[in-house]
Amino acid sequence: MARYNFFFFFLCSGLIFSQNFPDKNVDSLLVAGIDNIVEENYSEAENIFFRLKKDYPRLPLGSLYLAAAEIARSADFFEEMNSEKIEKYFEQSESVADSLYDDDDENIWNIYFKGLLAGYRAYYFALQGDYYGAFMHGYDSYSFFTKCLEQDTLFYEAYIAIGSFEYWMSAKTEFFSWIPFYDDNRQNGISLLETAWKKAPYNAHLAAYSLIWIYINEKDYSNAVKLAEEELKKYPSTRFFKWGLANAYQYLDKTKSIEVLMQIYKSYQTTGGNIITQKIVIKHKIAMLENNLGNYETALKLCDEILNSCGKVEIENRETEDRCSRVKELKHSILNKIK
Numbered sequence: 033m034a035r036y037n038f039f040f041f042f043l044c045s046g047l048i049f050s051q052n053f054p055d056k057n058v059d060s061l062l063v064a065g066i067d068n069i070v071e072e073n074y075s076e077a078e079n080i081f082f083r084l085k086k087d088y089p090r091l092p093l094g095s096l097y098l099a100a101a102e103i104a105r106s107a108d109f110f111e112e113m114n115s116e117k118i119e120k121y122f123e124q125s126e127s128v129a130d131s132l133y134d135d136d137d138e139n140i141w142n143i144y145f146k147g148l149l150a151g152y153r154a155y156y157f158a159l160q161g162d163y164y165g166a167f168m169h170g171y172d173s174y175s176f177f178t179k180c181l182e183q184d185t186l187f188y189e190a191y192i193a194i195g196s197f198e199y200w201m202s203a204k205t206e207f208f209s210w211i212p213f214y215d216d217n218r219q220n221g222i223s224l225l226e227t228a229w230k231k232a233p234y235n236a237h238l239a240a241y242s243l244i245w246i247y248i249n250e251k252d253y254s255n256a257v258k259l260a261e262e263e264l265k266k267y268p269s270t271r272f273f274k275w276g277l278a279n280a281y282q283y284l285d286k287t288k289s290i291e292v293l294m295q296i297y298k299s300y301q302t303t304g305g306n307i308i309t310q311k312i313v314i315k316h317k318i319a320m321l322e323n324n325l326g327n328y329e330t331a332l333k334l335c336d337e338i339l340n341s342c343g344k345v346e347i348e349n350r351e352t353e354d355r356c357s358r359v360k361e362l363k364h365s366i367l368n369k370i371k
Contacts, residue, residue: 061084096152122153125149191227195223198224243259244263253283293318311338312359315338339363
């Protein structure tokens with residue numbers, strides 16, 4: 033699925049929040065707000081971050097996480113990004129972060145804010161399809177988090193950003209092998225993430241999130257399933273881990289993959305929003321799995337349902353347009369098999 037393309041999951045560094053921030057009230061608001069993002073309660077997350085922005089105008093976190101909530105919501109619902117709104121929050125956050133960093137560029141929190149902002153910008157650029165911009169901001173984020181570790185080697189949240197970046201930097205050689213300092217740091221990246229998953233005080237779920245897709249990329253599907261299921265015990269309703277679980281299961285047990293995709297489908301139905309794009313994406317995935325299982329009639333029925341939806345909705349984004357085209361191809365392929 034384009035919006036969760038694991039190629040850029042090294043940019044999950046952008047979802048990190050502060051490790052035991054000195055102000056307990058700030059820390060409490062961050063924990064509550066980001067938990068709501070993970071649990072897909074976007075309106076509640078926004079309310080919390082508006083409060084953080086209002087009560088702590090000299091911190092860049094409120095504006096930054098308002099952008100984060102908007103990005104997460106858009107990605108979850110396969111919607112076009114509200115670039116004007118997101119850029120406004122980024123600019124507000126950047127103004128404060130730059131001021132703090134200019135005042136004291138050795139303060140670990142000021143360094144952290146810069147890395148956090150760069151990470152989110154990278155993730156945003158990746159979702160927009162600007163991979164060069166994503167890489168440049170991602171590398172800035174990596175550099176700032178590395179500087180954090182130079183001051184505190186137990187800053188485990190930084191392990192998540194650095195580990196994710198190092199793995200994907202090495203894994204996608206077709207994009208990055210031209211870089212002079214390129215090296216294969218995949219195993220080191222995995223080790224950093226596994227350490228963070230065990231020791232990060234708040235962000236173990238983010239290390240797990242990145243690791244699930246890395247395990248899938250490494251064809252270590254059993255560990256991907258195990259990790260996704262463990263995280264779903266903590267966040268049983270979240271779609272983020274279910275997408276990874278369904279993806280891993282398609283290589284081990286296609287029937288189970290279909291079951292998880294149906295859970296995701298049903299969860300979108302309870303949101304009360306327009307779920308046509310989600311229906312198209314999920315039904316297409318299920319149709320492909322049914323086709324692979326030899327259940328051609330079921331796959332054909334799903335294709336017809338999808339194409340009916342495609343005919344009723346204006347094609348608003350590349351995701352939907354691409355899916356509708358691929359469903360036509362899948363239907364044609366199935367019809368050729370059963371002639």
